[in-house]
Amino acid sequence: MSTYENFSAEISKIKIKLIFTYILSGKKLVIEMTDLRGSKAKGRMPAYYQYLEPVSGRTYAIFKLIAGPGVSITLNGYPPGSYEPNSFYPMVEIIRVQDPELVPTIGTDFNTHQLLGEYQVNPPEPPQGKDVGDLRKWYSYSIPPTDFFTLSPLNNGIIIRHHHSKQDLIITVPNHTSDSEFSEFLNQVDMLHSDAKFTFQINNGGGIGAKRGNKFNNLPILEVIKTPAVKIELARETIHYTPGNVLLGGKKTSTDEVFYEIYETDKIANVPNQGERFSEIKSYWQRLEPKTIPISQPIVLSPELTTMDMAVRFVPALGDVIDVAEFFKGWYCGRDLYGRKLSSTEIAILGIGALLPFAASGASKSASILQRSFGRRANKTMDLLGRIKKSGVNNEDAKLIREAEKRIKKGLPATALQIEELSRIYKKIKGEPPTIDQLLNVDGTGFVHCELQEAYRAYTKGKTNPANPREWALGKTRNPETIKLLKGFLGSDYIRRAKYNLRQPKQFINNFEVPRPIDLSENEAIQLLSQFFSQPKKLTERLDDFFPSNFMGIEPKNVLQTYRIRTPTISQGTFNILKGNLAEILSKKIKLKHLDEIRKTVPNAKLISSLKIQLMENGKLNPAKLFADDVIAVVEKGNLRILKLYEVKSGYRGGMEATEQIFDWIEGRLPHAEGSRLLLPDGKFFIYDPGSIDKGRVIGLNNAPRCIITAKGASHLGVDSSMQVAARSERIELELTSEQMEEKLKKEFFSEYLEEIARKKRLVEFSNEFMDEIASKKIRVDFTNEYLQQLAQKKSGDIIVDIIPSPQVEYLEKVTSSQLDYLVAEIFSKVTIK
Incomplete structure (x- = not known):
């Protein structure tokens, strides 16, 4: 936090009060989150906040708020309408969830994007096996089944797309008391914004036009239960051509089929939590007639603009305000993730507009300037800026983009003439085809594109060991339509490019953008830095060129309060080295505790650091490399007996990475490494040869107890874990032996x-x-x-x-991976000698 802002929080059982003061002007902004569910409410207040202070390149602070039903959010001191965040007005990102279980615990570092993942329900399976050549089967496949839905969560609701009728049911709730989009609506229904709650369920076997209570057709496909403060509208729109539905002759217009039933109740306590199934209609649920649901007008784009939209999917995030990948998610219904109506064409205008100042100022050649503004996306942004400059975009073109940008920021659509001119400008910007990895979802288990995902699902069906999505796309698939689709997206030479461009560009971390976690106080940070600075040799291991030879005279408190930045950016690899060194320092206490226990039975046992190994491969010894993160061992009868091996991991996936590393050594390397040498720091070495009885051997290398030491929360699921996985996890033992x-x-x-x-x-x-x-x-x-x-x-x-015992798992003393990230960024940015 700079000297110009002051932030404080007051937290009680039913209220969170966040106070932001801009000191120079005395302006005070107050955010209040209040639990209005009443005395009968169970559990903790379903509310969460995170404060991110201003950093260089982003002059404004950010508040992330997550709240469940029954929680009121009031913004005092903010502009009444939309505004651009600045030093006076922090950005406020609000996510309204319907299940209180999804609200994380205050104090955890949470990525709000985890709540906004799109998914499908009941997608159809394409013809396979002997039916692949049957055109009638393909025609049937081209008509979506009546229970096929795509669910797209928004910050304040959800879009439920019914593929059969090509209609979107858009369900939204008000974010806070001054939400302008809902002010008139809430007055009409005489409800508070905190009274908004809804749930829905999809019924397998349901029918179009069905109602509960009908004699023959009494189960709707989709049922929604809501309070009056929840807004529902229906979007019927023109369907654009895709390679799939043109080939297969799919329907090209939406219908007026009623695939849903909506019930309303006055109290949020009468609405089940999302995920709970209901089989009967309660007496206090009132059915709403489908004709009362307002219908929004369709958005029509020309084929030329549709092509441009497809290209926009792969533009990197363009600054703090515009992120094309996020905004594009809701393009077909004309809404971004924040509920504002916005077309993808307008997104493209805003995105290119955000880059123009950099292109004009020559900043495109300055990696440090781009790093401060675009963070880890700086490399892609630099490439895009280079293409903009080469395209010959002139002052007149820039003026057109700026004029359209002004209209969009005011909430007005771009004019037809502007869109026509902008299409001409965009054609000048030559782009490289995207890579296969940009078509994969976040964890690489599937595709973000619907038709590719369906084809991959068909391939995996019935296979016990199918190729992963990337391997499948790069040569396993023989489906001609899938190959045609991949070439259309990625270019005809996408396989060759993937094989010959395996080396990824060097990734950089912007030290300005690494936030201090809410659960790390200044006193705790000072204590940790003092511990690190007291061991300069270990701290600077493999980083001699960056740091002074010792840290004498460097006060941790002064480091935290210093604003003179020495090293603004650092490579991901170098960042990880220092983070690992910090974890090693913190793990020393755990290792010494284990050593004391072992010495009760083996008095001469020692903790050995900087152990190296020369692996024997094809009859030759390889160069020495570090082995394990310390061992406890004893020299007896001329041999080195390993009593315990350590793997220390500082990252978010530490538990998994250490487990894989242990498995790799035991199963993959050691069984074929007879003759390898284990080198001690004093120059002595011992031979790994399990079949020998000679002296000079290392014993217990593959079956000694292993200990995994990770950052807190790096080995389990839950919102308190390092990955903040908001899901319940149950471990079940299979009945089969x-x-x-x-x-x-x-x-x-x-x-x-x-x-x-x-x-x-x-x-x-x-x-x-x-x-x-x-x-x-x-x-x-x-x-x-x-x-x-x-x-x-x-x-x-x-x-x-x-014969190998399960690894023991220890956690660093209440230190999380995100806390280590912050301390690494502080040390790199302020203590280096560069």
Whole structure:
């Protein structure tokens, strides 16, 4: 926080009061979150806040607020209408969730995007197997089933798209007391904004036009229960052509089919929580007639602009105000994530407009300037700026963009003439095709594009070990329509580009943008920095060029309060090295505690650091590399006996990464590494040779107890975990034993084996050649040999695993990964000698 702002928070059981003061003017802004659910409400108040202070390149503060039903949000001192955030007025991001369980605990660092992921319900399966060539099957597939929905959460509601009728049910709730979009609506229904709550359920087997109580057709496909303060509208719109529905002859206009039933009740306590199923209509739920639901007008884009919209999907985030990837999510209904009506064409205008000052000022060549403004997206932004400058966009073009931008920021649409001229300008900007990774979802388990995801789901059906989405797209798929779609998005040479451009550009971290977590006080930060500065050798390990030889005279308190920045940006790799060093320093206390316990039975045991290994590969010793993060060992009878090995991880996925690393060494490297050398810091070495009885060996390298030390919250699920996974997790033991699974998998393995034979020999399924191959004795002999070989390897692995104890897990003392991030950024930006 700079010397110009002051922030404080007052928290009680039913109220959170956030006070932001701009000291120079005395202007005070107050945000109040109040629990109005009443005395019968159970559990904690469903409200959360996070404050992000101003940083260089972003002069305004940010408040992130998450609230459930029954919580009132009041903004005092803010402008009555929309405004641009600045030093006087922080940005306020509000997310209204309907399930109180999704509201994180105050004090945790939470990524609000986790609540806004789009997903599908009951997507159809495309024809496969012998039906692939049946055009009638493809035609049936082109007509979406009546229970196929796409659900797109918004900051203050959800868009439910019914694919069969091509209609969108848009459900929204007011964000706060002065929400201008809802002020007139709330007066009409005589309700408070905190009285807004809704839930919905999709009924398998439901029918179009159905009503509960009808004799023959009494189950609607979609049912919504809401309070009067919840706004619902229906969007019917022109459907744009895509490669899929043009080929398959799908419907091109929406219909007026009624696929929903809506019930209303006065009290939020009468609305079930989202996810709870209901099978009967309560007496206090009043049915609303479908004709009372307002219908919004469709948004029509020309084919040329539709093409431009597809290109806009892959533009990187353009500054603090505009993020194309987020805004585009709601483009088909004309709304962004904040509920404002905005077309993707307007998004493109705002995005290019945000870049123009950088292109004009020559800042496109300054990595440090771009880093401060665009953070980790600076590399992509620099590339886009270069293409804008090469395109020949002149002053007249820039003037046109600015004029359109002004209209959009005022809430007015761009004129037809402006759109025509802007289309001409955008054609000048030559862009490179996107990569396959930009079509994948966040965790790489599927595609963000509907048709690609459907094709991938069809491929995985019935397979025990399918290729991942990336591998499938880069050569596994043989579906001609899928290949056509991929080439349309990525270019005809996308496979070649993926194979020859594997090296990713160097990633940088902007130290200005690393926020201080809410749960890290200044006193705690000072104590941690003091602990780090007291061990300069470990702190600066592998970073000698960055830091002074010692930290004498450097006061942690002065570091936190200093605003002179020495190193604004740092590479991701270097950042991770320092973060790992900090975790190593914090882990020393845990290791010494374990050493004291072990010395009760092995008095001469020692904690050994900086251990290295020379792996033996193909009869040669490789160069020495660091091995483990310290070990506890003892030298006895001329051999080194390992008593405990440590893996220390500082990242958000520390538990998983350490587990994988342990598995990689035990299963992948050590079984083939006889003759390797373990090097001690004093120059002595011991040979890894399990079959030998000579002296000079290392004993227990593969079966000594392992200990994983991670940042707090890095090894479990929940909103208090490092990844803030807001989901319940239950661990269940399968009823099948390993032996039973083995018999079951033997049959599946044979099916996969046949598929592989057919693919290699290009045999058509169920053809005469294929049936002859199946009947041959040779294929069965080959299968038996391969299966027994794999089974022997599996059993060999089981024997190794049986004698290796499960890793012990320890946590650094109440220090989370995000807290380490902040301390790393502070040290790099203010203590370096550069």
